[in-house]
Amino acid sequence: xYGLIGKMRAARGQRxxxxxxxxxxxxxxxGCLSYIIATDPADADAIWVTEVWxxxxxxxxxxxxxxxxxxxxxxxxxIGGFEFQVETHPVxxxxxxxxxxx
Amino acid sequence: xYGLIGKMRAARGQRxxxxxxxxxxxxxxxGCLSYIIATDPADADAIWVTEVWxxxxxxxxxxxxxxxxxxxxxxxxxIGGFEFQVETHPVxxxxxxxxxxx
Numbered sequence: 001x002y003g004l005i006g007k008m009r010a011a012r013g014q015r016x017x018x019x020x021x022x023x024x025x026x027x028x029x030x031g032c033l034s035y036i037i038a039t040d041p042a043d044a045d046a047i048w049v050t051e052v053w054x055x056x057x058x059x060x061x062x063x064x065x066x067x068x069x070x071x072x073x074x075x076x077x078x079i080g081g082f083e084f085q086v087e088t089h090p091v092x093x094x095x096x097x098x099x100x101x102x
Numbered sequence: 103x104y105g106l107i108g109k110m111r112a113a114r115g116q117r118x119x120x121x122x123x124x125x126x127x128x129x130x131x132x133g134c135l136s137y138i139i140a141t142d143p144a145d146a147d148a149i150w151v152t153e154v155w156x157x158x159x160x161x162x163x164x165x166x167x168x169x170x171x172x173x174x175x176x177x178x179x180x181i182g183g184f185e186f187q188v189e190t191h192p193v194x195x196x197x198x199x200x201x202x203x204x
Contacts, residue, residue: 003140005107005150019193026196034136034197036154038105038190048107048190050152052138052197088140088150091121094128095136095154095199 001033001096002056003088007040008047014078015045021078022049025071031058033096045080052090103135103198104158105190109142110149116180117147123180124151127173133160135198147182154192 010018019037026035033052040046053059062068090096112120121139128137135154142148155161164170192198 001140003138003150005152023194026194028196032196034138034195036105036136036152036192036195036198038103038192040188040190042189048105048188050107050138086150087143089143090138090140092125092128093136093138094130094134095197096138097197 001090002053002059003090004049004051004059005084005086005088006049006051006082007084008049008082009080010045010047011078011080012045015039015047018075018078019047021071021075022047025067028097029058029062029065029068031055032062033090033098046083052096103192104155104161105192106151106153106161107186107188107190108151108153108184109186110151110184111182112147112149113180113182114147117141117149120177120180121149123173123177124149127169130199131160131164131167131170133157134164135192135200148185154198 022037031054033054036050038048040048124139133156135156138152140150142150153161
């Protein structure tokens with residue numbers, strides 16, 4: 001499995017607008033096992049996103065999907081930047097969805 | 103919802119021993135919506151744990167469960183420390199399990 005843990009910074013006051021776009025665009029994408037969006041009680045403009053994919057190729061392919069491209073275009077004006085991102089190799093746990101294929 | 107993103111450091115060479123304990127002890131705990139354990143390709147002794155609970159009280163209560171207490175006792179000798187931990191407020195996404203109650 002392939003994982004990403006990232007902290008995104010919204011433009012001042014635009015956090016909820018970015019989160020609304022992220023929430024609309026995260027459904028059962030092929031190869032996606034988990035995609036969780038969170039606010040940070042200590043940082044009002046921050047958004048944490050934790051992702052698990054079957055493999056890195058699935059994640060990469062998702063970025064080319066029309067619905068994901070549309071979401072990126074919609075959210076971009078409200079995103080200040082990315083502060084932190086780490087790649088992980090998830091090995092198990094609880095709450096991983098069944099992957100949708102194709 | 104209540105979330106935790108943490109990076110744990112295993113004692114040198116003990117990462118897989120710690121992960122085995124974590125994997126054994128993570129089932130459907132009351133209030134747990136997601137609990138994912140991952141290695142870090144850039145850091146051989148690191149373990150990333152990302153958690154989502156219905157609320158902070160559920161997380162706190164889980165630490166008192168006999169099976170969790172046993173896992174903590176079993177893993178403790180192999181844990182070097184905690185390098186990073188952030189609390190989050192998950193708002194949604196994909197892959198959150200149904201919470202078990204009681």
